[in-house]
Amino acid sequence: MxxxxxxxxxxxxxxxxxxxxxxxxxxxxxxxxxxxxxxxxxxxxxxxxxxxxxxxxxxxxxxxxxxxxxxxxxxxxxxxxxxxxxxxxxxxxxxxxxxxxxxxxxxxxxxxxxxxxxxxxxxxxxxxxxxxxxxxxxxxxxxxxxxxxxxxxxxxxxxxxxxxxxxxxxxxxxxxxxxxxxVMPHVHPLPPAALDTALPARLGVPARPFVLSVCTLAPRKNLDGLLQAWALLKQQRAAAGQPLQAVLVLAGRSGAASSRLQARVQQLGLQPDVVFTGYVGDDDLVQLYHQASAFAYPSRYEGFGLPPLEAMCCGTPVLSANRGAMAEVAGDAALLVDPDDVADIAHGLDRLLHDPALRARLRQAGPRRAAGFxxxxxxxxxxxxxxxQMPAPQPGAPPAARPAWPRALP
Known part of the structure; x- marks a missing residue:
């Protein structure tokens, strides 16, 4: 036997x-x-x-x-x-x-x-x-x-x-x-005393408010659209006599679009206003989430979209795309924009930076939403x-548990 x-x-x-x-x-x-x-x-x-x-x-x-x-x-x-x-x-x-x-x-x-x-x-x-x-x-x-x-x-x-x-x-x-x-276990709200306020300077970020975006530098992440929106917002604020004080920080592993994005920054005249940090480790990334004035993720397509959820967990107001999985995950805890509409992205960034009521609502809604994941x-x-999905058990083997049908999104 x-x-x-x-x-x-x-x-x-x-x-x-x-x-x-x-x-x-x-x-x-x-x-x-x-x-x-x-x-x-x-x-x-x-x-x-x-x-x-x-x-x-x-x-x-x-x-x-x-x-x-x-x-x-x-x-x-x-x-x-x-x-x-x-x-x-x-x-x-x-x-x-x-x-x-x-x-x-x-x-x-x-x-x-x-x-x-x-x-x-x-x-x-x-x-x-x-x-x-x-x-x-x-x-x-x-x-x-x-x-x-x-x-x-x-x-x-x-x-x-x-x-x-x-x-x-x-x-x-x-x-x-x-x-x-x-949400990853290392991503959680930090008390003010735990913030490393010197980190942005070490990453080359000037001492100004910043909007953070975290992703691999690949075309579908729509960073080109984000850069165009940032340039448009800068022009609009300057025309209104209210210069844009914030900088855009792009954190992530280099991808196929890295060199093209660098050239795009030059072409749009955004050199002083955009910072590429490269890949950022886990603890430093949590610090950036907390210290950012806002988080932007207007990707054209995602199967889930984890970075916006992590930013929500840290209480950072989030801008995300209004389609597919990104809208499904964000729910009403983020400001949703059309990723193919540069003007809509620029308007969303402006609201996220300068609308105190919206910022306060998203700071409350984000952690509640993230807590369900x-x-x-x-x-x-x-x-x-x-x-x-296991094959029939061997004689004498413990029976497999009956499945509970997967839950819906919170």
Whole structure:
């Protein structure tokens, strides 16, 4: 008689190895941090394609009771062309190690060997195609269609992304859980005594009020539109005899649009009024959220949009886009503008900086809205849905919990 074994779930944890974390990497960290208490009696593993360079991954594994499995890529050329590690290699290897299910933090799944659950963060490549190369769009489309064919279930974070997914794939077969992300644990209100008022100067920000925007410097984030709106607002205030005193601070990892944005600043004559800080670490970013006069995020498309929610949590008045997931997440706790209308963005920035009643309302509404987005709540909704996707249990194995259908946005 074969010994009974517990159900076993493996997680594609490669995003944990990225040092400069942005939204997707943070989602992976928090998902894996908060799921273990909701999966008692389930064998869990973090699957990596190389050894972790720091102790943070090992510490997470110890806290969550995860095994760490390192499977180096076998075919470097195939890995460069497409993710051969995911497509062909790890499915059979994980099956041979006794795993029943793979959870992917993106839309990629093995083509053989192991069923899986995929995460759809957003469909930027389909909704804003001009911001992606043709080869990138084809690659993303191929992975999504393969995932829709192979996955036992899908996870996404907003109803807006679910609608986009169903519009792109009308015959979508796998069940889709819609469960909101949470605010990161390190983002929370700070008392005045905890503010590092010297930080802006260290980042090159002049001693003036500033509007903050945090994102990867990529075209779909609409930073070009934000710069045009900032130039327009500056002109309007000067014409009215009320010069604009604030500066615009763009914080984020360099992307495809970085050099073009720098040139755009020169072209618009905004050199003294725009500061690029580059990537900002977690603690410094929380400081910037608190010290900013306002936060601006007029992105053309997001699958969720975490930075505005973080700014709300810190009590900073927020300007966001009036469409899709961004409007869904912000609710009435942000000033919503048309991201394709430069004049509307400029008007919104003006109100956010100079309308005391609006600022006071958003400072109250933001933290209340953000309080409804927590990672423990995410894990409590996702774990039973995940267990429902497990194959039939082995004889004598503990039964999987029945799923609670994912909650709606607060």
């Amino acid at each position: 074969q010994p009974h074994r517990p159900p076993a779930i493996a997680f594609d944890a490669r995003d944990l190895l990225i040092a400069q974390r942005t939204g997707v990497e943070w989602v992976a960290w928090q998902m894996l941090e908060h799921l273990p208490p909701q999966l008692p009696g389930v064998r869990r593993a973090l699957v990596l394609d190389r050894e972790a360079g720091s102790g943070a991954v090992q510490a997470l594994a110890r806290r969550g009771g995860y095994e760490c499995i390192v499977l180096p890529p076998r075919w470097p050329r195939l890995q460069r062309m497409a993710d051969g590690w995911m497509a062909w290699q790890i499915g059979p290897q994980l099956r041979a190690r006794g795993f029943d299910l793979l959870v992917s933090v993106n839309t990629k799944l093995p083509l053989r060997g192991l069923p899986g659950v995929v995460t759809v963060h957003g469909l930027e490549w389909a909704r804003v195609p001009a911001d992606y190369t043709r080869s990138e769009r084809l690659k993303q489309a191929a992975w999504l269609r393969l995932a829709a064919w192979r996955a036992t279930a899908m996870l996404t974070f907003t109803q807006a992304t679910l609608q986009d997914l169903r519009a792109l794939l009308p015959r979508l077969r796998p069940p889709v859980a819609v469960i909101p992300e949470g 927590r990672w423990p709540a995410f894990a409590a909704a996702f774990a039973p849905f995940l267990l429902q």
